[in-house]
Amino acid sequence: MTVCHTLAVARGTTAGVESALSVWRASENQAIWWADGTGEAEMSVRSNRIRRVLTRCLCAMLLVVFGGGMAPAAFAQSGADPSEVPDLVGVWDGGGRVRPVNGPNMPWVPGENFPVLNERGSAHQAVFDEAIASKYDCVPSASPALQYDPYMMDVTQWPDRVLFRYEKDDQIRTVWLDGREPPLNEFTVQGFSVGRYEDGALLVETVQFVFDITGFDDYNGIPSSQQKRVTERYWRDGEELRMTLTVEDPMFLREPVSYTTRWLPGPEGYKLQLYACSAEEAGHPRKFLIPKYH
Amino acid sequence: MKVLLWMVAAVVAVAVLVTSVPAIAHHASGPFYDNEKRVEAIGTVTKFVFRNPHSFLYVDAPNAEGTMIAWEIEMGTAVSMSRRGWTAETIEAGDQIKVVGQPSRAPGTFGMCCAELTKPDGTPIRP
Numbered sequence: 041m042t043v044c045h046t047l048a049v050a051r052g053t054t055a056g057v058e059s060a061l062s063v064w065r066a067s068e069n070q071a072i073w074w075a076d077g078t079g080e081a082e083m084s085v086r087s088n089r090i091r092r093v094l095t096r097c098l099c100a101m102l103l104v105v106f107g108g109g110m111a112p113a114a115f116a117q118s119g120a121d122p123s124e125v126p127d128l129v130g131v132w133d134g135g136g137r138v139r140p141v142n143g144p145n146m147p148w149v150p151g152e153n154f155p156v157l158n159e160r161g162s163a164h165q166a167v168f169d170e171a172i173a174s175k176y177d178c179v180p181s182a183s184p185a186l187q188y189d190p191y192m193m194d195v196t197q198w199p200d201r202v203l204f205r206y207e208k209d210d211q212i213r214t215v216w217l218d219g220r221e222p223p224l225n226e227f228t229v230q231g232f233s234v235g236r237y238e239d240g241a242l243l244v245e246t247v248q249f250v251f252d253i254t255g256f257d258d259y260n261g262i263p264s265s266q267q268k269r270v271t272e273r274y275w276r277d278g279e280e281l282r283m284t285l286t287v288e289d290p291m292f293l294r295e296p297v298s299y300t301t302r303w304l305p306g307p308e309g310y311k312l313q314l315y316a317c318s319a320e321e322a323g324h325p326r327k328f329l330i331p332k333y334h
Numbered sequence: 335m336k337v338l339l340w341m342v343a344a345v346v347a348v349a350v351l352v353t354s355v356p357a358i359a360h361h362a363s364g365p366f367y368d369n370e371k372r373v374e375a376i377g378t379v380t381k382f383v384f385r386n387p388h389s390f391l392y393v394d395a396p397n398a399e400g401t402m403i404a405w406e407i408e409m410g411t412a413v414s415m416s417r418r419g420w421t422a423e424t425i426e427a428g429d430q431i432k433v434v435g436q437p438s439r440a441p442g443t444f445g446m447c448c449a450e451l452t453k454p455d456g457t458p459i460r461p
Contacts, residue, residue, distance in 0.1 A: 321386070322360075322387050325366045328366040
């Protein structure tokens with residue numbers, strides 16, 4: 041393994057670093073096994089070790105200079121053209137000064153992009169009772185609602201992943217850029233996200249969501265299923281961060297639906313606050329509504 | 335004269351913005367509160383709970399018959415309010431306050447939302 045090869049792998053992913061080191065360890069063990077007790081072999085092993093030690097030192101220095109200096113700067117997935125990687129790093133404001141606040145008609149606007157439900161979706165919506173929405177028990181908001189909640193969002197780009205941290209509900213989404221596949225039987229509130237850079241944008245695909253009785257939005261009693269697939273495209277437009285989001289869920293929707301929105305840079309030096317949803321306060325308003333079934 | 339009118343309008347607009355409780359972004363208000371009605375309470379703050387996803391203000395205020403009512407006024411998330419300068423100490427127990435907002439729907443409850451908060455004499459409560 042050459043220095044350059046090692047560095048390239050290490051720059052690509054964290055897993056790449058581990059992989060490179062494991063190959064290194066394997067070759068080292070092999071050299072010791074070859075020694076077999078003869079003086080000539082021992083000499084060869086010793087000189088090999090010295091060469092490896094020097095190589096490691098050089099690699100370490102290069103990693104510190106190039107690798108360490110880059111992280112967590114945007115470098116992109118392995119093999120991505122750096123010129124195609126948009127700079128998404130920072131705290132982004134998705135509040136009321138930037139875009140209309142979410143509600144029953146926002147961002148899903150009747151007559152424009154409001155979803156057409158199939159029979160199953162319509163039946164679920166018809167029996168839905170606001171009193172049982174899981175947000176009143178601090179279950180966090182999920183895609184596609186989370187992205188439109190009027191809070192701050194912090195984005196960090198690493199070589200092998202992009203982290204989206206949401207002030208709303210203290211949520212973190214990891215978008216893997218290293219080509220890994222979703223685990224077969226793992227379903228979560230935020231799903232499993234993979235991404236890639238393309239044409240100056242970050243493309244994210246998320247699947248493996250749990251069934252969520254209000255998983256489509258926070259306001260209209262529309263559920264989402266484990267067949268939900270959310271696609272996001274993020275790009276920069278001047279100082280703005282823009283995104284187009286598309287939801288597919290054949291369990292409940294007749295066809296995919298999309299919205300486009302934007303964020304502006306958050307206040308200088310702003311750090312996300314702890315949301316720490318209070319279960320007591322989350323459920324407090326329930327006492328003020330008249331349940332559908334009583 | 336026109337300049338004076340514009341100045342008055344600007345002052346009123348700022349006052350409304352400053353004293354209005356931040357909008358509820360966690361859930362729709364419609365199922366919980368009647369947006370076609372307005373109620374008013376003038377009384378004493380007993381507690382201010384500054385939390386997420388909603389803050390709540392508790393006010394004891396007499397109704398028209400003189401019976402003391404314990405109002406629970408739903409406010410915005412602490413995270414959003416703090417960006418506008420609010421803290422857990424902006425309103426304290428014992429403060430005199432006037433609250434005007436939408437009443438809760440469930441019979442026998444005294445919730446309120448989307449309220450405007452001022453001191454009883456109408457001066458704004460500033461964060």
